[in-house]
Amino acid sequence: MIFRQLFDHVSGTYTYLLASRPGGEALIIDPVLEKVDRYLQLFDELDVKLVKAVDTHLHADHVTGLGALRDRTHCITVMGEQTKADVVSMRVADGDRIDIEGLSLEALFTPGHTDDSYSFLLEGRVFTGDTLLIRGTGRTDFQNGDPRAQYHSIFDRLLKLPDETLVYPAHDYKGDTVSTIGEERLFNPRLKVRSVDEYVDLMNNLNLPNPKMMDVAVPANMRVGFHQDEIARKGWAAQAAEALALFGRPDIAIVDLREKREREKQGIIPGSLHAPYPDLRESIGPGGALHELAAAGKTILFYCAFGERSAMAVQAAQDAGFKSARHIAGGFDAWKKENGAVAP
Template sequence: MIFRQLFDSTSSTYSYLIASRRGAEALIIDPVLEKVDRYIKLLNELDLRLVKAVDTHLHADHITGLAELRDRTHCITAMGEQTKADVVSMRLADGDRLTIEGVGLDVIYTPGHTDDSYSFAMEDRVFTGDTLLIRGTGRTDFQNGDPRQQYDSIFNRLLRLHDDTMVFPAHDYKGDTVSTIGEERRNNPRLQVPSVEAYVELMNNLNLPNPKMMDVAVPANMHIGLHQEEVAQKGWSVSASAALGLLGRPDVALVDLREKTERERHGTIPGALHIPYTAIDDNVRPGGVLHQLGAMQKLAFFCAFGERSAMAVTSARDAGIASAIHIEGGIDAWKKAGGPIER
């Protein structure tokens, strides 16, 4: 496995690059905007294709690199389903699997630092965001933080992982790079409390100043931008209500770009084909299945919220499929418009 821990000294943020091998798909956790050039350079050096960029939560101390990475690599952006960020391609829930080629991470909802905090666990390591730090825990006094929830996230979720599980946090301010679950259980001073009430009292009396970037970072990270507006201006989109008229038409092929777990949880549009977004480039280029299909039928892409489909229709148009469109707002908007769902 390829694994890189990358550090932004300004915000003391760790970002993590993961892939199964050279030449494979890659994932980045907690990217920082100012480091995007560095990430792109490393991806090129390792011959990796970035397919997913994930934030463990809505950060208050730096501006996320999600939008910039999306714009430059057309990767899928992902956060927990509780996030208040305006646009992410994929919203994750507790118990999901976050996958790329050859790598899978268990998705664990760990609120407390914020109400949208998630951790991601592999067999030998866990990426804890700001929930569990090395010899510390994330503050709980803003962004709907809750020390009682954090206690539950740490003691009843994270500390139940094997003691040898490596802990990789989103931040460290002392120069530490990695710990283990057992090490934190024994040595983290904030975990040496007799009860949840004692933990709540401890966290409620930290009296820490707000992060320096908070007033800038939080609004910026809630508005990472929307490709769909540009696509709509080009006439390559259709509203969900108008898309109802496409259902059952022999000259239209509906193409679902979501992953299997999303389709299983939320259902799909009856009769839709399934082509995962990560395979779109191979399918729309000349000789690909969708390129051939697009010569005979209008292609109508859709995903969860319209972000992946907006990027897919751009790729399809660039590949010469002049009939390609996408459904604005994805299946979320389709449901709100009263569209039928097939489980």
């Protein structure tokens, strides 16, 4: 496995790059905007293709690199379903898995630092975001933080993992790079409390100053920018109600870009074809299934979970000559809200 731990000195942020092999797919966790050029260089040096970029939570101390990586690599952006960030094209819930070639991470909902905080478990290591730090825990006094929720996230979820599980946090300010669950249980001073009430009292009396970039980072990370807006301005978007009117027409091919796990969990638009977003370039290229459909006169109508992947897909299809290609604005979520038919 390829594993790299990268560091941003300004915000004290750790970013993690994962891939199963050279020449394969890669995933990045908690990227920082100012480091995007370095990440892109590293992808080239390691010969990996970024397919997913993940944030553990809505950060307050730096601007995320998710939007820039999406725009420059066309990767899938991933966060927990509770997030208010608009850049997310795949939202995960507790127990969901984030898959790339050869690797699969389990999403653990671990709120408390923020109300959208997740940790991600992979093969004896856990990426804890700001929930569990090395000899510390994330503050709980802003962004709907909740010390009681954080106590349960740590004591009832993370500390239930095997002692040898490696702990990789999103931040460190002392120079530590990795710990273990066993070490944190033994040596983390925040975890020496005897009850949840004692932990709540401890966290409520830290009296820490706000992060220096909080007033900039939080608004910027909530609205990284809808990729869908530009697609709509070009006339390539169908609102859900319009998509309902197109449903069932023989000249329309509705194409689902979501992954198999998403389809199994959420259902599908009846009769839609499955062409997973990571395979899009092959599908729309000469000889590809979608290329053949378009050549036969079909209008391709893409959809995904919330419209971000399908917005990128319709741009790629238009660039490939699919001049009638469109997508469902707001994705499957908007379709369901419009009472569109759903099949298992």
